[in-house]
Amino acid sequence: DAMVIQNPRYQVTQFGKPVTLSCSQTLNHNVMYWYQQKSSQAPKLLFHYYDKDFNNEADTPDNFQSRRPNTSFCFLDIRSPGLGDAAMYLCATRGTSGNNEQFFGPGTRLTVL
Amino acid sequence: AQSVTQLDSHVSVSEGTPVLLRCNYSSSYSPSLFWYVQHPNKGLQLLLKYTSAATLVKGINGFEAEFKKSETSFHLTKPSAHMSDAAEYFCVVIRSSARQLTFGSGTQLTVLP
Numbered sequence: 336d337a338m339v340i341q342n343p344r345y346q347v348t349q350f351g352k353p354v355t356l357s358c359s360q361t362l363n364h365n366v367m368y369w370y371q372q373k374s375s376q377a378p379k380l381l382f383h384y385y386d387k388d389f390n391n392e393a394d395t396p397d398n399f400q401s402r403r404p405n406t407s408f409c410f411l412d413i414r415s416p417g418l419g420d421a422a423m424y425l426c427a428t429r430g431t432s433g434n435n436e437q438f439f440g441p442g443t444r445l446t447v448l
Numbered sequence: 449a450q451s452v453t454q455l456d457s458h459v460s461v462s463e464g465t466p467v468l469l470r471c472n473y474s475s476s477y478s479p480s481l482f483w484y485v486q487h488p489n490k491g492l493q494l495l496l497k498y499t500s501a502a503t504l505v506k507g508i509n510g511f512e513a514e515f516k517k518s519e520t521s522f523h524l525t526k527p528s529a530h531m532s533d534a535a536e537y538f539c540v541v542i543r544s545s546a547r548q549l550t551f552g553s554g555t556q557l558t559v560l561p
Contacts, residue, residue, distance in 0.1 A: 439484075
């Protein structure tokens with residue numbers, strides 16, 4: 336089945352230790368998104384790629400970066416995680432056929448010790 | 449600018465009774481509206497979507513929503529709640545031509561036995 340895959344599902348890191356979260360898709364969608372979702376809150380868009388074009392939300396901290404080496408993969412890099420970065424990180428994709436639906440992965444829960 | 453307001457942060461119903469989750473939207477033009485569901489520690493799953501076709505939209509798992517322009521509402525309903533419906537529900541609107549999602553604050557649905 337075509338899908339959005341996130342690895343790992345659970346990630347534990349130490350304060351200040353860089354961490355990378357992975358997202359892959361078999362949908363061949365042009366657009367990929369990264370969201371941050373803190374406990375009991377709605378997802379918050381961090382950035383997205385339209386093909387190779389990177390679009391950063393204005394309030395996304397510099398501590399968060401992203402890479403998209405090809406259509407299938409997108410990575411979220413947190414350079415120096417703080418305790419406030421503990422959250423669920425959701426990856427989503429969207430095609431460009433006119434349907435605005437976004438397809439979400441299962442998320443990676445990040446714990447910062 | 450487009451936005452959505454979910455009127456209840458928590459809704460509690462008994463199994464077998466109707467479910468009503470309320471959402472009001474604000475949009476300068478005809479919006480695209482979605483309802484997503486999120487079970488604990490899972491990603492978001494699309495329940496249903498309105499894209500200016502039929503005003504009564506049927507989704508998965510027996511849910512439906514009615515787009516009412518005069519009331520600027522897009523409430524989610526289900527005739528009979530099941531225990532497996534317990535989850536967080538998000539009303540979402542497409543944000544302008546950028547096709548980004550703007551999430552409501554979410555409604556936590558509890559289903560009592």
